Amino acid sequence: MSILSRIRRRRPVIPDGLWMKCQSCEEIIYTKTLYEGNKLCPKCGYHYPLSARERIALLCDEGSFVERDAYLIPLDPLQFPEYLDKQEKSRSKTKEYEAVVTGVGRIEGIATAIGVMDFGYIGGTMGSVVGEKVTRLIEHACTERLPLLVVSASGGVRMQESIIGLMQMAKTSAALYRLRQARVPYISLLTNPTTGGTTASYASLGDVNIAEPKALICFAGPRVIKQTIRQELPEGFQTAEFLLEHGLLDMVVPRPELKATIARLLRYLLNLPVAGPEAAA
Ligand SMILES: [Zn+2]
Incomplete structure (x- = not known):
């Protein structure tokens, strides 16, 4: 031996x-x-990264989340090579039907319309179904006067759906405009990474925009920009901390403090009485 x-x-x-x-x-x-x-x-x-279900478990009161539009699935309008195959693989990997899970849950007792993206499903890309589910959620929040929380994690618009994917940017943004007119609050939570058309639509349109520490948040990625402008990029470019300093975000909140922070913001935005230790303070 x-x-x-x-x-x-x-x-x-x-x-x-x-x-x-x-x-x-x-x-x-x-x-x-x-x-x-x-x-x-x-x-x-x-x-x-957290999956959509892990994120829901982190933010919602136990057992309070009731899913909506769970079984919407996209077609393959452009007959894009291997698109159906990719969907099938992502479905068996994530056990989700699409890159966003939507529904209503409670956050420290406050009923909230919640949408959570799952990066594991084709890179959290936004196609017709993601746009449709987010829009339906916004409309539900509007009708029921429920505050809205969307947690983004996304590679941007899904190229396999091309213009139909791009259209979702306008559709979700228009629905959010109606939500704002109805004076229903919206909190956007941007997680690593949130990019492309998702950043350029609903993820940036919150009344309060929060990010997790060090999350990459951008429209075009740093490599693309560097190659285009042929210049060195500033230190920490496109990280949550950089964007907070430059005014694109309102807060950077570490994960263990997220639920309490969102609940505090919801109570403030909905004019609810303060709860727990805050009330005594
Ligand atoms: Zn480490």
Whole structure:
């Protein structure tokens, strides 16, 4: 037996995925700690992406979320090569029918219309169904006078639907204009990454625009801009912190404080009495 194989035999067997290297600080972290703690790196606090359902569990009171329009699925209007195949793969990977989950849930007891994008489904891209579900949610919020929260995570407009995808920018924005006329509040939460047509429509139109720390938020990505203008980009360009400093965002809120912050904003925007320790303060 060679030395190498003897060493191999003595080495304890570590199951795959028990430890991982943090993609931000490169420290070795215990995967279980990550998954039990809202997916934050325990060493550097890096915010790992959440699926739509994980995000709903984080923000909504337990068992309060009731989904709407769950089974809307897109057609393939342009007969784009492999589009149906891609949908099928994303559906089995994420167990979702599209890149956004919409419904009504309670946040610290406040009934709220909630839409959450799932980046795992074709990069959280916006096609006809994402636009339609978000628009229906806005219209429902308007009719029922429910405050609206949309959590974005998106690669932009879905190119497989081309102009039909692009149209969703105007459609969702017009619906939000009506919501504003009805004086129903809207909070937008932008998470890593929120880009393209999603940034350029509903994600940026909140009465309050919040982002998670270090989230990439942009229309065109840094590489595209760099190649186009052939100039060095400023430090931290297109991160949530940079955009907060330059006026595109209102707040950058770490994940553990999100629910309480959103609830506090909702109470303020809806003119509800303050709750819990705030009331005593
Ligand atoms: Zn880390």
